[in-house]
Amino acid sequence: MRKRALFVLFVATLVVSIGATAMAEGQAESTYPEKSAEFMIPFGAGGSADTLGRAIVSAAEPFFGESFVPVNRPGGGGAVMYQAMYNEPSDGYTIGWSSTSILTATNIGNVPFAYDAFDHVARVGYTSLPIAVRADAPWDTVEEFVAAAKADPGGLAIGNAGTGSATHLTAVVFATKSGIDVIHVPNGAERRIPALLGGETQAVCVPLPEIGPFVESGDAKILAFPTVNREPAYPDVPTMREAGYDVVIELFRSISVPKGTDPEILDYLEEVFRQAVQEEEFLDVSARYGFVIDYMGREDFADYLAAQDVLIAEAMDAGGLR
Amino acid sequence: MIDIAITALFDVLSPVNLLASLGGVLFGLFVGATPGLTISLGMVLLLPVTYSMNPVTSISLLLGLFISGMTGGSISAILLNIPGTPSASATAIAGHQMARRGEAESALGTAVTSSFFGAMVSLAVLVLVAPTVARAALKFGEVELGALVFLGLTLICSFGQKSMVKGLISGAVGLMITTVGMDPIIGRPRYTFGLVELMSGISFLPVMIGLFAIPQILNGLVMKSNVIPDFKGELRGVFSHIRGVFKHLRYKVVSALIGTGVGAIPGAGGPIAVFLAYDVARRMTPEEQKKEFDAGNEVGVAAPEAANNGINGGALIPMMTLGIPGDPVTAILLGALMIQGLTPGPLLFRNDPLFVYSVFWAFLVGAIFVLIVTLATMKIWVTVLQIPSWILLPIISIFCVIGTYSLRNSFWDTGVMLAFGLLGFLMLRFGFPVVPLLLAIVLGPAFERHIRLSLITSKGDPTVFLTHPISLVFIVIALFTFFSPIVRSLFKKKGGI
Numbered sequence: 001m002r003k004r005a006l007f008v009l010f011v012a013t014l015v016v017s018i019g020a021t022a023m024a025e026g027q028a029e030s031t032y033p034e035k036s037a038e039f040m041i042p043f044g045a046g047g048s049a050d051t052l053g054r055a056i057v058s059a060a061e062p063f064f065g066e067s068f069v070p071v072n073r074p075g076g077g078g079a080v081m082y083q084a085m086y087n088e089p090s091d092g093y094t095i096g097w098s099s100t101s102i103l104t105a106t107n108i109g110n111v112p113f114a115y116d117a118f119d120h121v122a123r124v125g126y127t128s129l130p131i132a133v134r135a136d137a138p139w140d141t142v143e144e145f146v147a148a149a150k151a152d153p154g155g156l157a158i159g160n161a162g163t164g165s166a167t168h169l170t171a172v173v174f175a176t177k178s179g180i181d182v183i184h185v186p187n188g189a190e191r192r193i194p195a196l197l198g199g200e201t202q203a204v205c206v207p208l209p210e211i212g213p214f215v216e217s218g219d220a221k222i223l224a225f226p227t228v229n230r231e232p233a234y235p236d237v238p239t240m241r242e243a244g245y246d247v248v249i250e251l252f253r254s255i256s257v258p259k260g261t262d263p264e265i266l267d268y269l270e271e272v273f274r275q276a277v278q279e280e281e282f283l284d285v286s287a288r289y290g291f292v293i294d295y296m297g298r299e300d301f302a303d304y305l306a307a308q309d310v311l312i313a314e315a316m317d318a319g320g321l322r
Numbered sequence: 323m324i325d326i327a328i329t330a331l332f333d334v335l336s337p338v339n340l341l342a343s344l345g346g347v348l349f350g351l352f353v354g355a356t357p358g359l360t361i362s363l364g365m366v367l368l369l370p371v372t373y374s375m376n377p378v379t380s381i382s383l384l385l386g387l388f389i390s391g392m393t394g395g396s397i398s399a400i401l402l403n404i405p406g407t408p409s410a411s412a413t414a415i416a417g418h419q420m421a422r423r424g425e426a427e428s429a430l431g432t433a434v435t436s437s438f439f440g441a442m443v444s445l446a447v448l449v450l451v452a453p454t455v456a457r458a459a460l461k462f463g464e465v466e467l468g469a470l471v472f473l474g475l476t477l478i479c480s481f482g483q484k485s486m487v488k489g490l491i492s493g494a495v496g497l498m499i500t501t502v503g504m505d506p507i508i509g510r511p512r513y514t515f516g517l518v519e520l521m522s523g524i525s526f527l528p529v530m531i532g533l534f535a536i537p538q539i540l541n542g543l544v545m546k547s548n549v550i551p552d553f554k555g556e557l558r559g560v561f562s563h564i565r566g567v568f569k570h571l572r573y574k575v576v577s578a579l580i581g582t583g584v585g586a587i588p589g590a591g592g593p594i595a596v597f598l599a600y601d602v603a604r605r606m607t608p609e610e611q612k613k614e615f616d617a618g619n620e621v622g623v624a625a626p627e628a629a630n631n632g633i634n635g636g637a638l639i640p641m642m643t644l645g646i647p648g649d650p651v652t653a654i655l656l657g658a659l660m661i662q663g664l665t666p667g668p669l670l671f672r673n674d675p676l677f678v679y680s681v682f683w684a685f686l687v688g689a690i691f692v693l694i695v696t697l698a699t700m701k702i703w704v705t706v707l708q709i710p711s712w713i714l715l716p717i718i719s720i721f722c723v724i725g726t727y728s729l730r731n732s733f734w735d736t737g738v739m740l741a742f743g744l745l746g747f748l749m750l751r752f753g754f755p756v757v758p759l760l761l762a763i764v765l766g767p768a769f770e771r772h773i774r775l776s777l778i779t780s781k782g783d784p785t786v787f788l789t790h791p792i793s794l795v796f797i798v799i800a801l802f803t804f805f806s807p808i809v810r811s812l813f814k815k816k817g818g819i
Binding site: 044048050051074075076083084108110111154157162163164183185186187188190193197199200201214216217219284285289 | 366369511781
């Protein structure tokens with residue numbers, strides 16, 4: 001008797017959970033949006049991708065008219081989430097919080113498609129990825145660092161978040177364009193600053209908000225920013241281009257949806273997020289995370305993505321990653 | 323300084339903040355004690371709630387959850403042999419054996435008071451020497467971490483006591499499993515068979531839930547064996563437990579310091595601390611009491627419990643002084659603080675001393691609440707054992723499914739849990755210990771990563787592990803750990819037969 005009761009309970013649980021998933025699928029609709037949309041975040045809860053993602057959808061909800069349901073799909077440097085989004089219907093109810101990872105995960109070959117397997121709605125902004133050294137390091141400029149690296153080929157180490165990550169590729173492009181031979185150490189996100197401060201690595205490529213407090217406390221200094229414009233908070237630090245090395249890689253964050261989404265829905269979403277980035281609450285969170293809001297609509301973003309894709313592919317070839 | 327500390331104290335003691343702390347403690351006990359639900363999950367759930375709170379209320383709530391989750395994890399480990407959190411997995415070893423002998427209350431009481439003791443030691447370290455400890459922890463580079471994890475791996479030998487060979491096989495299988503997923507250094511998939519779900523590897527949590535919970539459920543429901551221990555008799559009362567805070571003092575001090583130290587090293591990982599503490603406690607036990615220890619006694623519970631709450635304060639050290647999370651839970655905590663507009667890191671102590679003191683007080687208040695609440699509700703926990711297993715076990719299985727699903731919002735991890743559950747069931751039947759497998763899965767990825775990174779920075783020179791002094795010490799202890807049981811068993815054979 002008990003066994004049977006248990007079995008019934010088990011089946012009932014299964015039926016309910018499957019039913020719940022099926023209901024979420026929904027049918028064809030006349031007016032968009034008429035129900036909540038899933039917002040997929042390619043990284044874990046609590047990190048900057050997650051916090052910024054949740055902040056932008058909460059700012060966007062009033063303009064969207066329905067709610068967004070943020071869902072974290074971490075793993076594989078974004079690959080898990082992009083694969084999941086790839087399999088979703090293009091009905092406008094699955095929206096992805098894409099980032100530079102959409103170019104790295106596709107180019108390294110961890111997913112069987114390229115970045116253009118999605119429709120891209122808008123770029124929201126970026127975080128810069130400066131090269132920093134310890135404050136007591138003998139180099140004050142990026143030129144001095146390059147000279148030291150040339151004098152000691154393979155002797156200096158630059159830490160990064162992981163092989164194939166944006167920070168790694170930035171360091172690779174920097175090394176290629178400046179003609180230096182350095183060791184790239186994939187310390188990982190939680191070890192890259194301790195490794196620099198502890199003296200295991202001589203430099204690090206790291207998102208600005210992570211290294212900023214250490215610059216302010218006098219533990220580290222920034223040599224250059226691989227961005228188009230100088231960083232507002234560090235007006236005296238040059239960009240890589242100004243220093244003579246053509247390196248522009250930004251950790252951008254953007255909105256993407258499955259391929260083949262109705263152009264009207266794309267227009268609608270573009271407008272929703274264009275308004276959301278101007279919201280006070282989102283501006284606040286962005287400022288705290290050192291996230292520079294630099295909105296690009298569909299067309300500009302398409303050009304930008306194509307150019308960055310070429311750059312990332314070149315960097316991967318240079319780093320022997322493909 | 324003193325006036326800031328007092329201002330912070332009154333802030334933390336305001337009714338709203340006390341209520342937040344208590345709420346966090348209750349919720350933490352629930353997620354900690356429920357197999358399948360974890361502290362990280364609890365934090366993620368509470369995170370949106372904290373957005374609208376002020377920083378002190380928010381940290382009171384989250385710290386309460388963090389501390390009580392660690393303690394709560396031991397409750398299910400002791401009563402059901404299912405650790406509620408990864409850091410409670412060592413507690414299950416001695417704790418559940420005690421419960422089976424009808425000593426559930428002593429085991430729980432020891433766990434709770436040791437947890438409190440561990441939390442207090444780590445708080446003292448945090449308050450008195452956090453910046454120094456943080457700087458010292460920076461001395462732990464890849465080489466030192468590699469050697470520490472190597473030492474952790476040799477503990478497999480200690481947990482394969484009954485059959486060394488079976489223990490080693492179990493550990494080796496665990497290590498092989500950790501090679502699945504993204505290569506940690508070159509970032510390419512290994513043994514994933516093109517499955518994107520396997521790319522981030524086989525995560526530890528569904529494995530742990532599977533290995534511990536599923537065999538219990540199968541044994542209880544299918545094999546009809548009595549998996550839930552009995553508890554009869556009168557409860558001893560809160561005060562008799564509180565007097566036990568200082569029992570087994572030397573074991574607790576050592577374990578709490580191990581927990582704090584390992585917690586303070588970014589990237590070392592919590593579960594290593596509890597197994598290390600358990601092993602050290604076993605070594606500290608006088609030869610004539612070893613039998614009692616192996617059969618499961620209070621020391622075997624006190625050591626890992628003092629260590630896992632030591633992690634609480636320890637993990638806060640790099641988070642607050644360097645802005646670097648020591649484990650996944652503090653990573654979420656860090657996110658919560660940043661949302662509040664605070665920047666944990668080298669400037670926090672200088673720019674925001676008031677908040678730093680609030681964290682210290684909130685930690686203290688949280689730990690006291692955990693102590694009082696768990697002891698006062700002892701009756702409820704012991705009553706869990708009176709629930710018929712055909713009701714209790716299905717409830718646990720539901721939570722296991724929910725918990726594993728919630729890890730990545732996919733049923734993949736639920737499948738992983740079931741597969742490892744079956745494996746655990748078979749291992750149990752054929753006398754293979756599951757702890758070595760679990761240890762290997764926790765430590766394997768860290769081992770590979772730190773060793774390979776060391777070799778990258780040393781340009782392929784393996785002697786760095788011997789030329790770095792801290793690393794050398796770990797390697798020597800590790801070799802001693804590895805060879806001593808073998809040598810001992812050789813002697814025994816010669817003398818015995």
